[in-house]
Amino acid sequence: MAEGMSIAPAALPAAPGARRRRNTYWGEVGGKLIRQPGAMLGAAMLAVIVLAAIFAPWIAPFDPNKGSILMRLKPFFFRGHLLGADELGRDMLSRLIWGGRISLAMGVVPVLIAMLIGGALGLTAGFGGKLANTLIMRVMDVFYAFPSVLLAVAIAGAMGGGLIDGMIALTLVFIPPMCRVAESATAQVRNLDFIEAARATGAGGFSIVRHHVIGNVLGPVTVYASSLISVSVLLSAGLSFLGLGVQPPTADWGLMLSTLVPSIYVVPWVCALPGAAIFLTSIAFGLLSSGLRAAMDMRGA
Amino acid sequence: MNSLPEPVADRGGPAQPLLIARDLRKYFPLGGGARVHAVDGVSFSIAKGETLGIVGESGCGKSTLARLLMQLMPRDAGELILDGDPVGGPHGISVAAMRRQVQMVFQDSASSLNPRLPVQDSVAFGPRVHGRSRSAALEVARAALRQVHLDPALIGPRYPHELSGGQKQRVNIARALAIGPRMVVLDEAVSALDKSVQAQVLNLLVQLRRDLDLTYMFISHDLAVVRHISHRVLVMYLGQVMEVGPVAQVFAAPRHPYTRALLASRPSMDPARRTETLAISGDPPNPVDLPPGCRFAPRCPHAEAVCTAANPALAGGADHLAACLIQVPGSGHSQAPGLEAAA
Numbered sequence: 103m104a105e106g107m108s109i110a111p112a113a114l115p116a117a118p119g120a121r122r123r124r125n126t127y128w129g130e131v132g133g134k135l136i137r138q139p140g141a142m143l144g145a146a147m148l149a150v151i152v153l154a155a156i157f158a159p160w161i162a163p164f165d166p167n168k169g170s171i172l173m174r175l176k177p178f179f180f181r182g183h184l185l186g187a188d189e190l191g192r193d194m195l196s197r198l199i200w201g202g203r204i205s206l207a208m209g210v211v212p213v214l215i216a217m218l219i220g221g222a223l224g225l226t227a228g229f230g231g232k233l234a235n236t237l238i239m240r241v242m243d244v245f246y247a248f249p250s251v252l253l254a255v256a257i258a259g260a261m262g263g264g265l266i267d268g269m270i271a272l273t274l275v276f277i278p279p280m281c282r283v284a285e286s287a288t289a290q291v292r293n294l295d296f297i298e299a300a301r302a303t304g305a306g307g308f309s310i311v312r313h314h315v316i317g318n319v320l321g322p323v324t325v326y327a328s329s330l331i332s333v334s335v336l337l338s339a340g341l342s343f344l345g346l347g348v349q350p351p352t353a354d355w356g357l358m359l360s361t362l363v364p365s366i367y368v369v370p371w372v373c374a375l376p377g378a379a380i381f382l383t384s385i386a387f388g389l390l391s392s393g394l395r396a397a398m399d400m401r402g403a
Numbered sequence: 404m405n406s407l408p409e410p411v412a413d414r415g416g417p418a419q420p421l422l423i424a425r426d427l428r429k430y431f432p433l434g435g436g437a438r439v440h441a442v443d444g445v446s447f448s449i450a451k452g453e454t455l456g457i458v459g460e461s462g463c464g465k466s467t468l469a470r471l472l473m474q475l476m477p478r479d480a481g482e483l484i485l486d487g488d489p490v491g492g493p494h495g496i497s498v499a500a501m502r503r504q505v506q507m508v509f510q511d512s513a514s515s516l517n518p519r520l521p522v523q524d525s526v527a528f529g530p531r532v533h534g535r536s537r538s539a540a541l542e543v544a545r546a547a548l549r550q551v552h553l554d555p556a557l558i559g560p561r562y563p564h565e566l567s568g569g570q571k572q573r574v575n576i577a578r579a580l581a582i583g584p585r586m587v588v589l590d591e592a593v594s595a596l597d598k599s600v601q602a603q604v605l606n607l608l609v610q611l612r613r614d615l616d617l618t619y620m621f622i623s624h625d626l627a628v629v630r631h632i633s634h635r636v637l638v639m640y641l642g643q644v645m646e647v648g649p650v651a652q653v654f655a656a657p658r659h660p661y662t663r664a665l666l667a668s669r670p671s672m673d674p675a676r677r678t679e680t681l682a683i684s685g686d687p688p689n690p691v692d693l694p695p696g697c698r699f700a701p702r703c704p705h706a707e708a709v710c711t712a713a714n715p716a717l718a719g720g721a722d723h724l725a726a727c728l729i730q731v732p733g734s735g736h737s738q739a740p741g742l743e744a745a746a
Contacts, residue, residue: 295509295514295515296515296516298475298515302473303529305528305529314517
């Protein structure tokens with residue numbers, strides 16, 4: 103009897119919790135995202151690319167790094183090589199599947215790190231007062247003075263090149279724009295009444311930022327970051343193409359493009375494959391990003 | 404556990420005003436040496452349990468005054484004394500201790516709630532800041548929502564955009580109450596609401612003041628609302644106090660020409676008594692380049708040469724004061740009583 107009594111009140115607060123989950127901001131954004139055909143097409147393309155990259159060891163038909171002199175520069179469907187073979191006789195399909203791993207990592211990792219660092223810098227600049235703002239934003243302006251491709255090439259080149267150096271170079275390139283987006287979003291939120299109201303309750307700067315600012319800055323920063331991923335995929339391919347990214351014989355789309363260029367008159371379709379893979383991945387991220395941007399726009403609701 | 408935090412205990416007794424402001428000043432520099440005199444030497448006191456209404460045209464410094472009181476911006480000069488304790492300074496209570504006792508409700512009910520938080524979390528933020536656990540703070544938030552007649556189970560988990568304007572403003576009031584304040588500064592708290600909702604919220608405020616022993620500073624440009632809710636009223640013009648007194652006296656017999664003009668500009672409910680002559684015309688002068696002497700002199704129908712000589716101090720009876728030379732015997736103004744009349 104006593105147990106039955108204690109269960110009833112505990113069951114009551116569960117009801118608002120259940121309706122709350124349905125109503126969260128991110129829940130609503132997700133709901134709107136699903137209803138966008140463009141974003142869903144991007145998501146489907148990405149799902150294929152990501153799954154292929156994850157399960158590369160199991161689905162790749164050949165060893166991506168093992169070539170055969172007899173198989174050099176063969177067209178599509180040649181003796182079991184569905185997408186032909188490259189200049190060293192390695193299976194193109196296997197190399198494309200394995201290369202997706204590097205390209206996705208180079209697309210996502212620098213953007214995520216830049217989002218953390220640039221976001222934190224932007225929050226500090228936007229909320230930390232005039233001195234912090236001037237200091238941080240002027241340093242960012244210096245980075246802005248260089249075109250992003252040039253900056254990435256210069257940094258990667260100065261550090262020697264390779265997977266990690268390439269990632270660091272791309273991260274450094276993405277921090278300034280990310281910081282600027284976070285700073286302007288913070289500056290917008292900073293002047294709203296609820297920040298002043300939070301300060302009036304006696305809260306300190308850190309707890310205001312944690313509870314009231316980050317949640318409102320995360321939206322624009324996430325949208326911007328998602329749009330940078332496709333840029334990052336392209337830039338990393340560019341670095342590899344110039345020999346500043348991943349080193350051979352690792353399979354990477356940018357590098358494959360670079361080594362296949364001389365053979366473009368022999369097997370044009372095979373040579374175009376890495377480019378197509380870069381293009382499709384970039385498009386997929388772009389579609390998803392613009393869908394996210396539209397879904398986050400609450401004014402339409 | 405199921406109630407609001409206990410307010411800080413009374414220290415000075417009923418005769419000690421809850422808040423005394425002395426000569427508050429705030430200037431906003433514009434560059435080139437010019438500055439806006441937003442609040443320029445404002446002094447007043449608020450008794451315990453009292454509602455002080457503050458009226459004035461937009462731009463007269465009402466909101467700046469509220470922000471100075473809440474320490475949301477630093478004051479350039481002046482003193483604040485809360486129940487006998489100076490706020491700030493070496494011997495005073497800290498700003499944090501003051502905020503535990505004085506809370507504020509903002510004008511824009513929509514932008515004063517975080518759009519990404521369920522409203523109960525916005526209300527619970529104050530108690531969290533003041534050291535309560537997450538669940539205890541939520542419990543306080545629910546009690547505060549009940550106090551403003553909102554159902555915590557129904558409204559608490561919702562987001563601001565799912566609520567009506569009146570509900571949002573009730574949530575804002577609940578947030579102020581959740582800390583257990585003794586005084587609430589209401590900055591145009593009902594101005595943005597529909598008339599019918601306004602009346603409900605005003606009645607709620609009156610009820611809360613009685614139930615929770617609160618003291619209000621009620622800022623508004625709406626004279627009818629101020630008259631309804633206030634005990635005393637303070638009239639501001641260009642950052643200075645023009646007149647202060649019990650609400651009945653100020654509305655029945657205004658002493659300052661500016662107050663008279665403000666009251667005359669109210670729309671009348673009686674079509675036979677429509678406003679025919681404009682009480683005052685023109686805009687308030689630019690608060691950057693202030694005319695010497697009385698701030699109101701350039702627009703005042705009774706202005707004379709003496710009015711532009713010096714800035715008049717508040718003068719008059721015991722509790723009904725006006726900053727006008729007409730109130731000062733022997734001031735030299737032709738309408739002022741002679742010195743012998745005062746003697």
